[in-house]
Amino acid sequence: MSSSSPTPVPTAPGHVTVRPAVVADAKLIMQLVNELALQQVMLPRSPASVIENIRDFVIAEVDGQFAGCGALAITWTDIAEVRSLAVAPAMQKHGIGRRIVDALVDDAKRLGIPRLFAFTYVPGFFAKMGFTICEHEQLPHKVFNDCTHCPKFLACDEIAMTRVLDAKASPSKFFAKPQRAIPLPQRTPQFSPPVIEKPAKA
Numbered sequence: 001m002s003s004s005s006p007t008p009v010p011t012a013p014g015h016v017t018v019r020p021a022v023v024a025d026a027k028l029i030m031q032l033v034n035e036l037a038l039q040q041v042m043l044p045r046s047p048a049s050v051i052e053n054i055r056d057f058v059i060a061e062v063d064g065q066f067a068g069c070g071a072l073a074i075t076w077t078d079i080a081e082v083r084s085l086a087v088a089p090a091m092q093k094h095g096i097g098r099r100i101v102d103a104l105v106d107d108a109k110r111l112g113i114p115r116l117f118a119f120t121y122v123p124g125f126f127a128k129m130g131f132t133i134c135e136h137e138q139l140p141h142k143v144f145n146d147c148t149h150c151p152k153f154l155a156c157d158e159i160a161m162t163r164v165l166d167a168k169a170s171p172s173k174f175f176a177k178p179q180r181a182i183p184l185p186q187r188t189p190q191f192s193p194p195v196i197e198k199p200a201k202a
């Protein structure tokens, strides 16, 4: 199958399962996410960003066939992002997106992460998932690290939304105090780069 072939999708709802992704899923994740990104409904993902972060992803299957994906990207001790959430067009509005978000929420709880956020164009869906709209400025600065790689960096039109999973937890206190700096290894003054001899002309 060529890399440009359309994502194979089931056309009718059946038995839905959600499982952690494996590397063999990377191609279908990229095809689906990047097909939807072409329609400007979500951001694209590069092959490297999917493969390197494959452990962030869960996969939804309908009768064993790929039907959607979503990722939980940990930002810091107290917050993680729901990203690259996508359901194959033929399978949308059958509860699969909800199943994916539920799986990501379970994973966040297992990891002890008390708050989720998402940048999205479908606030209605995320509202159904218990998220509420917030100002971008209300999110911690660390959240915006990845924004510098985003094609919309200077003109972000995505809506920021958050969902609190555990209002009492405050794991950010683990890192509340400034950390003692670890001295970096220094170059010795004697260091000099190796001289590479040019081959003598014949």
Ligand SMILES: CC(C)(COP(=O)(O)OP(=O)(O)OC[C@H]1O[C@@H](n2cnc3c(N)ncnc32)[C@H](O)[C@@H]1OP(=O)(O)O)[C@@H](O)C(=O)NCCC(=O)NCCS
Pocket: 036, 041, 042, 083, 084, 085, 086, 087, 088, 091, 092, 093, 094, 095, 096, 097, 098, 099, 118, 119, 120, 121, 122, 123, 124, 125, 128
């Ligand atoms: C957004 C998306 C993941 C939702 O998946 P889905 O499987 O269609 O959603 P579900 O069937 O699980 O819907 C769950 C609930 O949300 C509602 N919902 C779904 N899409 C919605 C939308 N675009 N706006 C408002 N509500 C929506 C459903 O009606 C349902 O409500 P109910 O529980 O009261 O019946 C899917 O439409 C999609 O892949 N869209 C394109 C990519 C995208 O926008 N991804 C989000 C990137 S942040």
